[in-house]
Amino acid sequence: MIKLKNKVFKTVSAICLSFAGFLSAQVNYYDLDHDNLQDEVTLESNLVTIHFGNKKTDSIELPEITALSNARIQYSNPYEIMIHYSGDRVLYGAVNFLYKKSWYVKNVNFYNPCQECEDQNIKILTKNINLPVKNINYATFEIDSKGFKSLNFFDHEGIIQSYGNLKKLYTDLSAYPLLADYFNETVLPDFKKKYPLSQKNVDDYNNIAFALLNNGNQKVAIELLTQIISKFPNRTVTYLNLADSYWNIGEKDKAKQHYNKYISLMKSQKKDLRKVPVYVYTRTK
Known part of the structure; x- marks a missing residue:
């Protein structure tokens, strides 16, 4: 048999x-x-x-x-x-x-x-x-x-359709590297259509980009972070995340530019400079 x-x-x-x-x-x-x-x-x-x-x-x-x-x-x-x-x-x-x-x-x-x-x-x-x-x-x-x-x-349409809000999506992107890997350029149009960037969800957008960059998906992270900055140019933490993504892919000049912008905004917005990661100063030299 x-x-x-x-x-x-x-x-x-x-x-x-x-x-x-x-x-x-x-x-x-x-x-x-x-x-x-x-x-x-x-x-x-x-x-x-x-x-x-x-x-x-x-x-x-x-x-x-x-x-x-x-x-x-x-x-x-x-x-x-x-x-x-x-x-x-x-x-x-x-x-x-x-x-x-x-x-x-x-x-x-x-x-x-x-x-x-x-x-x-x-x-x-x-x-x-x-x-x-x-x-x-x-x-x-x-x-x-x-x-x-x-x-x-993985079915990229299934990824977007399965989530009721961005916080849930961020949780799983952080927990499942494989899911983060497949959240690629093919997924982005559906993602942006279902969740248009706004003041209400900008934190979630940034968190999702952060999860992606931490799991090695720098290209999509950069696209999302760039979109955030274009609409919210004074969002300090986004410059740090964007700089990290550029650094991770070896584009150090762009990384330094965004690290410097991050430090400048921290100063102009009178934020606690002790919160600036030590490696930021090292990478701007």
């Missing part, structure tokens, strides 16, 4: 599934093939083993899923099982396996990791695979506690 030999997986990078609090195998019983015989599905470590009636089969070795817990088996449709998993910070997902002469990975679901969204089960994307398990490139399924490493699992 399921014929997955060890040699198939020798060509694949180490495959590991770590379950916190997972001390014994999960055993579920379904009639997967609708032959009125009970089929046994066992999940243990990183292996799923299927027994169709009285016929014992080999095991499906799962894709690499690390730092996740609470994996569980669920019957979905005839000849189909689903492996649910969850991790820290409200990360949800599921891998669907379909049997048709051999086992296939049907699709992978990834759910919005937004901690504060009203509906925490908003699905960002279902990625259809439909390939035999033995032919899968397991790098596609690499998952860590922050989410899928493959950016193909």
Whole structure:
């Protein structure tokens, strides 16, 4: 039935599934093939083993899923099982396996990791695979506690549509580097359309840009910060963030220009100069 030999997986990078609090195998019983015989599905470590009636089969070795817990088996449709998993910070997902002469990975679901969204089960994307398990490139399924490493699992429209306000978006951009990476130029038009810059949300704009620059997404951070300065030219902290972004990408002349503007505004607005980071003075020399 399921014929997955060890040699198939020798060509694949180490495959590991770590379950916190997972001390014994999960055993579920379904009639997967609708032959009125009970089929046994066992999940243990990183292996799923299927027994169709009285016929014992080999095991499906799962894709690499690390730092996740609470994996569980669920019957979905005839000849189909689903492996649910969850991790820290409200990360949800599921891998669907379909049997048709051999086992296939049907699709992978990834759910919005937004901690504060009203509906925490908003699905960002279902990625259809439909390939035999033995032919899968397991790098596609690499998952860590922050989410899928493959950016193909994110839908940029889903990112914007999933958030009711900018504070929630900032929270997740700060917490999920992968989400920050994918918040790129393609996302910006939808973002600006849904959240036009105003006096009311300028703090949130700045915070989102700050989260992006801290996660290495300097280009989009620079665009947002430049937009803020063009509309609010006396916003002191924005010059500091913009200078940091330019410095991070090696444009030191532009960085020095904005560091100096930041210091000048701090002085003219009579703000506490002790709050100026020490590195600012070093970088302006």
